[in-house]
Amino acid sequence: VREEAISRSRCFLNSAMAFTLYTYPNNYRAIKSLIAAEYTGLEIVVPDEFKFPGDVRSEAFKAKSPVQKVPVLETPDGCLFESNAILRHVARYRPEANLYGGPFYEQGLVDQWLDFSAFELEPPRNVWLYPILGYMKYDKRAAGKARNDVEKALTVLEDHLLLRTFIVGERITLADIALGSALIAPFEKVFDAKFREKFTNVTRWFTTLINQPEWKAIVPSVSLCEKEQIPAFPKKKEKQPKQQKQKQQKSQAKKADDESAPPPKKKEKNPLDLLPKSEMDLDTTKRTFSNNPFPAALKIFYDAWDPEGFCLYTSSYNYNSENTVDYQTSNLVSGWLQRLDSLRKYAFGCVNVWGVEDSKGPFVINAAWVFRGPSVPFEFTDCPDSEYHQLASVDLKDEAQKAKFEALLGGAEKYDGQPLYERKQFK
Ligand SMILES: N[C@@H](CCC(=O)N[C@@H](CS)C(=O)NCC(=O)O)C(=O)O
Incomplete structure (x- = not known):
């Protein structure tokens, strides 16, 4: 019929x-x-x-x-x-x-x-x-x-x-x-x-x-899956980040412990919570910093800055050439920051996306970070997305490093000739 x-x-x-x-x-x-x-x-x-x-x-x-x-x-x-x-x-x-x-x-x-x-x-x-x-x-x-x-x-x-x-x-x-x-x-x-x-x-x-x-007529042949495909991941750095290695060793030790069934250990305190109290109150500083425009915000930061209790870093994304759609790049950053939730207690920062809206980019992602403690916290490296970002420590005595840090912390409206597409504060 x-x-x-x-x-x-x-x-x-x-x-x-x-x-x-x-x-x-x-x-x-x-x-x-x-x-x-x-x-x-x-x-x-x-x-x-x-x-x-x-x-x-x-x-x-x-x-x-x-x-x-x-x-x-x-x-x-x-x-x-x-x-x-x-x-x-x-x-x-x-x-x-x-x-x-x-x-x-x-x-x-x-x-x-x-x-x-x-x-x-x-x-x-x-x-x-x-x-x-x-x-x-x-x-x-x-x-x-x-x-x-x-x-x-x-x-x-x-x-x-x-x-x-x-x-x-x-x-x-x-x-x-x-x-x-x-x-x-x-x-x-x-x-x-x-x-x-x-x-x-x-x-x-x-x-x-x-x-x-x-x-x-439209799909001539369909082969049913033999082995489930999994995503191809971007190339990882050869060396594992030190803290991740420590975590792995810890979890291996834990496994060995589990197998010999010892009494469960008490949850260890985060070493960052055991540091001597800092003059720079992180919550107050990030709140006043983010409620003020540049350059007032920068002054607030420097007035509070405690080099003994904190360290500074910049980061840049390793795969910027893949960032060819503005809102997708923005989603990438949002996802990363969401997954860094456990870091909020120990850091603040500013993540920038540079490039022309509606263009094919490539959009550049970079950031400035203020971390509690002497080095990058475990909470940062533990997040899988962080692996795709190259970190560089910042020495404020080095003028070029200082200028870059300040630019990425919110001071610049252009970077390498590219306009600012989006800036997200991590607080
Ligand atoms: N609800 C729409 C969704 C269409 C859609 O998402 N299309 C994708 C490809 S499958 C697209 O054109 N994306 C282009 C873009 O997001 O820039 C539909 O069913 O047609």
């Missing part, structure tokens, strides 16, 4: 009506519409010459989509953004193909599963996969939570598919297409055999989908 419907409705198509879908290859948000188009017989062209992300930022593309994200569907009547709007549009173009479900209630169910895919499955799917695909920096805690959330969503699907072949009704609908497309990359990259054992119904349903000719 569907075949007939399509060939009937194809009579209305002519080549002038071909739609254009702007995307990059293998974007699941575009793949779902291309698969749907196979069912509805809608001709969609994906232009090879469109380059992501470069062309997305062009004025010409902005005229197609103010959001400046892909996919965007260009129709003879105008453009559409938001991948599910595009998907629904493709389905509505040939309602006879029944991709939106048959009865009225079924249509509600299709919408329900489209939203489930967009809001329950895809966000954690992306946080898990993007660091593997190199689109996002890896964050252990976020990745762990994402994996749990994906499993939760899959459990819902697993139960739902126990006695069903497809998500809604007796045939493929947009619900299968959206969920199945979002799951192609996870099935290829992270859902290994052991993982799939927990989700046999989902795996059976997914395998049915990818073997349909309409799916094969």
